C-alpha cells in the first residue's frame with residue numbers, strides 16, 4: 117500500500133494482463149456478522165483484508181467470537197446469538213465502515229449488553245436516524261451521544277419480553293439500504309428463539325451458564341419489516357437475502373416493500389463460505405479494459421475472482437460499460453474486457469442500482485463522445501464524503517465541465533488540449549482515489565497526482581500496485597543520485613523513494629554482490645578473469661526483500677557492507693564486461709510509479725534521460741567521519757585515518773576508470789551536503805523534484 121502524502125501517476129500509455137481482486141467488502145462484513153451470530157465455526161475463504169473488515173473483526177473479537185486467521189482463510193466461532201451476561205460497557209470503534217456501524221447497531225440492540233459505538237469524524241456525519249427510529253419503535257434503547265440522528269451511539273439492553281413484534285417494523289428505504297440490511301441481519305435474533313412460542317410451539321432450554329435466549333414471549337412469530345419510501349440500492353438487499361439464506365434464514369420478500377423473517381428462524385453456519393472478489397473494485401479494471409489498449413496480442417484486462425453471475429449488484433456495472441462501448445466476456449468467476457467503441461459512447465443512466473461503481477462512469481465520461489449524465493444518485497451525498505460534490509470538484513480540476521444537482525451529475529468529455537495536470541483531493545474516500553487513477557490515460561499525457569492515496573485501504577489496500585502491474589507508462593520517472601562513497605547517497609535516495617512511493621535501486625549493491633561472488637568463485641578483478649566475472653554478474657541469483665539482499669537465498673546484506681567488500685566492488689566495477697552485464701538488470705528497476713537510483717553512473721549511463729539528476733558530494737573529512745560513526749555503531753572497529761585513505765583510493769579508482777567513471781552528468785544539480793543534515797538534503801532534492809512537476813497546489 118502507498119502510505120505517502122501523495123502519489124504521482126505518470127501519463128499511462130496502455131494496459132493489459134490479469135488482475136486478481138480482493139474480496140467483496142459488502143459480502144465480507146455481512147458474512148463476518150452472520151458467522152459471529154451463528155453457533156459453531158464458519159470457515160471464510162478469500163475474505164477482504166481492509167480497514168472496514170478490520171474494524172468489524174475487532175468488534176466481533178471484543179464481543180467474544182473466536183477468530184483464527186491462516187492465509188486468506190479465517191475461522192470464526194460464533195456466539196450463537198448469546199452474549200456472556202453482565203459484561204461491562206463495551207466501547208467499539210468502527211472507523212468509517214457503514215457496513216459495520218449499521219448492522220452492529222441493530223444486532224447489539226437486540227443482543228443485550230451495553231455498548232458505545234463510534235467512528236471517525238465523517239462517520240459521525242453519516243445518518244443513522246432512520247435505523248435508530250425503527251429499532252426504538254421496536255423497543256430497543258439507543259441514545260445519541262453527539263448530534264441526534266448520527267453516531268456516536270450508546271446502546272442499552274432491550275427487554276425482549278416487550279419488543280413490539282406484533283406490528284410490522286417500519287424503516288425508511290430511500291436514504292440508505294443499509295438500514296434495511298441491518299434489520300434483516302439482526303432481527304432473526306428476535307425470531308429464532310426456541311423458547312415457548314406463540315406461533316410454532318417449539319421449545320428448549322438454554323445451556324447452563326448462558327443467558328436465556330433472545331425472544332421471550334415475543335419469539336416464535338414471524339417478524340415483518342415494511343419499507344417506507346422507494347427502496348434504493350436494491351441489489352445490496354439481494355446480497356443480504358442471499359447470505360441470510362446461506363446462514364439458514366429464508367426471508368420472504370413481497371416486492372421491495374415487505375420482508376418477513378419466518379418464526380423460529382435461527383442462524384446456522386454453512387461451514388465453509390467463499391467471498392467473491394469485489395464487483396465495485398472490478399469496475400476500475402473493467403473501465404481500464406474499456407479505455408486502454410495493450411501491446412499487440414495482449415489487448416485485454418482479465419479480472420479473476422468475480423464473473424457476470426456474481427451476487428453483487430455492482431456487477432451490473434458491466435451493462436453500463438458495454439453501453440459505453442466496452443467489450444466484456446465472462447465465465448465462472450472471471451471477466452475479460454477490451455476496448456470497443458472509441459471514443460467511448462456518452463451515457464445517460466439511472467445509476468441508483470450501482471451507486472458505488474457509478475463513480476467510475478463519471479471518470480470514463482471524460483473519454484466519451486458527448487456529455488454523460490448519472491441520475492438518481494442522491495445516496496452519493498451521504499457516503500464516505502459528499503461524492504457528488506467531490507467528483508464534480510475534482511473532475512473540474514482536470515479541466516472538465518461538470519454540472520450537478522441534488523441527485524445527478526453531468527460530465528462533459530475533455531478534448532486533448534483541455535486536460536490539466538491535477539492534484540486530486542480524495543476526501544478520505546477510497547473510491548475517489550481509485551477512479552481518478554483512470555485519468556492518467558489522458559491523451560494530453562499529463563500526470564495525475566492522487567493526494568492521500570492510502571485511503572484505498574478501506575476496501576483495496578493494494579489497488580495502485582494492482583493497477584501498476586498491468587499498466588504501462590509513456591515514461592517512468594527516474595531520479596538519479598550519484599556521488600562518491602559515503603556522501604550519503606544511499607540514505608538520501610532511500611528516503612526520497614519512500615516519500616514519493618517510488619522504487620529504489622542501490623546500484624552499488626550489485627557491484628558489491630558481484631565482488632562477493634567473484635571472491636567465492638576464487639576469481640580476481642583482473643582482465644584475465646573479466647569474462648568469468650561478467651558471466652557471474654549476468655546470472656546473479658539476486659533477490660531484494662524487506663531491505664535485505666539475498667544471494668541464492670542467503671542473506672548477504674552485512675557481508676557486502678564491509679569496507680573490504682566496497683573495495684572489491686570498486687575493483688570489479690572497472691571491468692567493462694561486468695558493467696555491460698549489469699546494465700539491463702539495473703534498467704529493469706525502472707517500474708511504475710517511479711524510481712530513485714543511486715550510484716556512480718546512474719545519470720551518465722544507466723538512465724541518461726532521468727528527469728532529475730543530483731550529484732552529491734561532501735568533503736573527504738566529513739565522509740570519513742560519517743563512515744567512521746556508521747561502522748562504530750555497527751560494532752566494527754576502524755580508524756579515521758585508514759577510512760579516509762581507503763575512501764580517497766576508492767574515489768580515485770571510481771573516477772579514473774575508462775568506462776562509466778564517477779562524474780557528474782552534464783545536466784546534474786550539485787549538492788554539497790558537508791554542512792547539511794540528512795533532512796535538509798532530502799528537502800532540497802524534494803524541492804528540486806517538485807519544481808519539475810506540473811501540478812498546482814491542491
Ligand SMILES: Nc1ncnc2c1ncn2[C@@H]1O[C@H](COP(=O)(O)OP(=O)(O)OP(=O)(O)O)[C@@H](O)[C@H]1O
Nearest residue numbers: 601602603604605606607742746789792793794797
Ligand atoms: N547529510 C548528512 N549529514 C550527516 N550524515 C549523513 C548525511 N547523509 C548521510 N549521512 C550518514 O553518512 C553515512 C553514510 O551514508 P550512506 O551509506 O548513505 O552513503 P553512500 O554515499 O550511500 O555510501 P556508499 O557509496 O559507500 O554506499 C550514514 O551513516 C548516514 O547516516
Ligand SMILES: Nc1ccn([C@H]2C[C@H](O)[C@@H](COP(=O)(O)O)O2)c(=O)n1
Nearest residue numbers: 623624625627685686689715716717
Ligand atoms: N553505479 C555504480 C555503483 C557502484 N559502483 C562501484 C563503485 C563503488 O566504489 C562500488 C561500491 O558502491 P557503493 O555501494 O559504495 O555505492 O561499486 C559503480 O561503479 N557504479
